[in-house]
Amino acid sequence: MNTESTSLPQNQPKMTEKRAGTFQRILGFIGADNLSLIFALFLLVFLVTVASKWFGLDGGDKFFSWQNLMNSLAQAIVIVGLLSIGETIVIIAGALDISVGSIASIGSVVAASVLAGIGTVGSLHILPTDSVIIAVLAGIAAGVIAGAINGGIVTFLRVNPTIATLGTLAAFAGFAFLLAPDGKPIGVMTQPDFTWLAQGRFLQDLTFMDLGGSKWTGIPVLTVILVGVAIIFHVVMRYTDFGRAIYAIGGNATAARLAGINITRVRMIMYMISGGIAGLAGVLLAARTTSGNPVNGTGLELQAITAVFLGGAATAGGKGTIFGTFLAVIMVGVLNNGMNLLGFNTFTQRVALGFLLVAAVAISQYRQSTADRARKTAERR
């Protein structure tokens, strides 16, 4: 073949993958989108600690204390943080899972039932056990099953994911009550190994300098679990074929199918992961509240979804990172924590959170429209 006859530009730039510098690598890890989140986080902290004084609000100076950071903030974000990790995966795939709060309730009741041994599932009586591991696994398994139901409805019955999980949000919430005897909470006060999950501390013996007049309290077990799960799914989304498939399906499901992705299987697994993580969140809720309460998870889905969109995931799918969501979870945590410190009541916090969701989606839409415009310009070249 005679290539000379064609009118190809000969000075085609050679494509070599340069070794990026340290700065570029750090930037690459954080991601340009996430930089603005980090900036917003700093701004929020500044508002809470410094600017609040200008408006005559007290309490902001308590923010930087070990007591506040390690007890209030680091623990408060765990449950929502876990739920939003699963939710991130689902939203990147272009779907939605509204039922995570109810799945958490089921996980909480199931774990407590296993420990207390008074729960029944149908005619099956679950014996009491002292094994925390079995209780945790049972809670997660309940979540996985619930997730599989979501996945089945979406993939096999072809119900729109939002509607499907809106339905199961109600159904699972009811089911959590059915699981608990007479719908009442199951107490697990007497299980110290279990409640350690919520109250335990790592590295308590380390000596750090006092912060804000309070002593180093150690790192909560809850926080360690959250960070661990976040790292696992960060790795899954970034380095595995499953993660690639999720991004591909969210970006363009038809193209993904035509390129050989088994969409049904990926979506099933995805909902099972989201359900499993929600189940784990439920178990930890039971440990923290020392009871398997069917109302434990109610309303948490809103915060989780808010965090995901705030974290930069695209409403249309195909974009988003676990890291971005993690930053957003911290932001939501700081917002709640800051408003607590400054003496706003919980109703005001709810109003703020609701508007934050709307703002996050609006920003996400704006980003998409500017990206679309950039793409069209490129096409025309």
Added chain:
Amino acid sequence: MTSDVLPITPTSGPAETISPPGTLEIRHVSKAFPNVQALTDVSLDIRPGEILAFMGENGAGKSTLLKIINGDYQPDEGMLSIDGQKLEFKNPYAAHKAGVRVIYQEPEIIPGVDVAENIWVGELPKRYGWVDRRKLNEKVHDGLVNYGFDGVLPMNLLGEQLSSAQRQVVEIMRALKEGVRILALDEPTSSLSDEEVDRLFTLVRRLRDEGVAIIYVSHRIKEILRLCDRVAILRDGQLITVEQASDLTDSDIVRLMVGRELSDVFKRQTAVTGREVMRVENLESNWHHDINFHINAGEVVGFAGLVGAGRTELAKVVFGELPKNSGRTLLNGKEVNIHLPIDAIANGIGFAPEDRKREGLILVRSVLENASIAILSRLSHFHFVSSRMERAVIGDFVEKLKVRTPSLDQEVGKLSGGNQQKVVLARWLAAKPKILILDEPTRGIDVGAKAEIYHLIDELANEGLGIMLISSELSEILGLADRIYVMQNGRITGELSGESATEEKVLGLAMIDHMTAASAVSISEENTPV
């Protein structure tokens, strides 16, 4: 919006010889799109009391011209006028108000409301602010009876219950109610039964006799010769000729439609082809009847035909994206079961679809991810994608195909059309298929990138890949294919060798009705009763 709206005057009598009043004069109209000159300096009279056919190959410019007439597009140069008054349609609504209307194959029908409301949508007769149902029904009934459609189109049917033919009647009634002067019909018979065609023709003739100027676009030569008074032939965006239909024969039309210079188009040297890699036998699907074909190693097999012949659907059936009803697919002599694209890929088939953006690429993801998606399992150990291997493999293909991208991490959506297509090709080359299906591989990409893709197809075939090439550009098929199958209406109507194929032969097989003798008979029965 005022200057372009003309008072609707009743048009009178049959056609006079030279530019009778009410003639739509198209003068020096040109229209360009990115990478394509769709129309060049077209001048044409569309006279009242006459049925004028537009004919041409795919991409000859018929649709663009219709869209300019209907106000969907505005011409870059030139103008439209009636009786010396310039027409500038900013949108289809303005055109409709001026009595000019194009009826497309699938008219806009509101599914949830009935026929009467669909016809009068936007101008429903009102009484005390409420819809005057009785008046509406009366008007619609009168209209339908007047034009002989009362039996065909029950007024109480909802939009969603209407057949294609009925939808077109609704659209025609909308046009008539507004006092149409110029009416264009775009491939109106493609989904109609013979009886419905006759009924439509009766109506069209009647409108002509009432003084409406009619444009009729169709690929069916027999129909054109049966119905139309004059035939305008377009080729590559230029008006070739306008002739009296009575002076033309089937083969004249085909000859006028082709006849392009092939000098500057790539010509592949037919290579030595290897043994057979794929054979499809007796394939039947919702789109196809009795399809048989085979592809050898090292062979480019072209699939020619008009838009709607079922070529894209055939590719998708073979690839497992659309279902088949019966028939066998053999790869290397062994029967394979392909139900999903994933099965086809596992069996060594690659598919670059026609619509890159909707079916080919994940626009928001990177070049790397788009190109490696079909071979992820090969690049992974225990589900972990080896980034080093991935960048090496994909980087090679991206370089080989000369994809112009700042890096492998660039979002595919931000590349130009030609480079996007190359990313799709890189994906399938990386998968090392035995058969590669290319559906319109050069659609919407610039000339330079086209040439590169031609060379690439040539080279791939020489390396032993079997290529199924679907293209609506005849020159592309003739230049590249070693063998050509021509499709029409879901059937393969002929097979030609690359050397013996000419545009006339291909178009003849693609257009002239071979299968239905019935249509030939109906020509003699000019005035079929309704």
